[in-house]
Amino acid sequence: MDKKKSIIKSAILQVGIVLFLIIGYFSIDFNSLYQSFKPEASFVNQDTNCDLHKTSCLITIQDGTSFELEVTPKEIPLMKELTFTIKSNKKDLKDLTLNIYATNMFMGEFDLPIKNLGNNLYEAKGTLPTCPMGNMQWNAEIRVEKGLETLGARFQFKTDK
Numbered sequence: 001m002d003k004k005k006s007i008i009k010s011a012i013l014q015v016g017i018v019l020f021l022i023i024g025y026f027s028i029d030f031n032s033l034y035q036s037f038k039p040e041a042s043f044v045n046q047d048t049n050c051d052l053h054k055t056s057c058l059i060t061i062q063d064g065t066s067f068e069l070e071v072t073p074k075e076i077p078l079m080k081e082l083t084f085t086i087k088s089n090k091k092d093l094k095d096l097t098l099n100i101y102a103t104n105m106f107m108g109e110f111d112l113p114i115k116n117l118g119n120n121l122y123e124a125k126g127t128l129p130t131c132p133m134g135n136m137q138w139n140a141e142i143r144v145e146k147g148l149e150t151l152g153a154r155f156q157f158k159t160d161k
């Protein structure tokens, strides 16, 4: 009788430990924890009414530099090469990268070099990974160093599967 009781006790304990680990895993937001280690920048966010699936979106940052981003193909598929075309009012921007990461799940971090094509046109290319969950929300950020400050433009879009 006593043996049975202790078996049940240890089973309950084990289930308890597993539940504790699972709940812990889901309640810690690893993504925002990871993002908090990035150097600080003050971002201007994309207008929430602008949808990169439909049109290009324009962000003008604090120093007057404008970035108009268009993503092709417009469906923004995963696992296919995407082209990020950026028009700016400045033609001599250098060493920029497009930093892309998902905000609702940790899906890795992608730093796409932005090429200056001339005529105020810039371009970055890259492929986003497939996702088991779907409905990923992404930030695509351009950082501009201004003296001691870092300014930036933050574009946002969603993808399905």
Ligand SMILES: [Cu+2]
Pocket: 102, 105, 106, 107, 130, 131, 132, 133, 134, 136
């Ligand atoms: Cu995902």
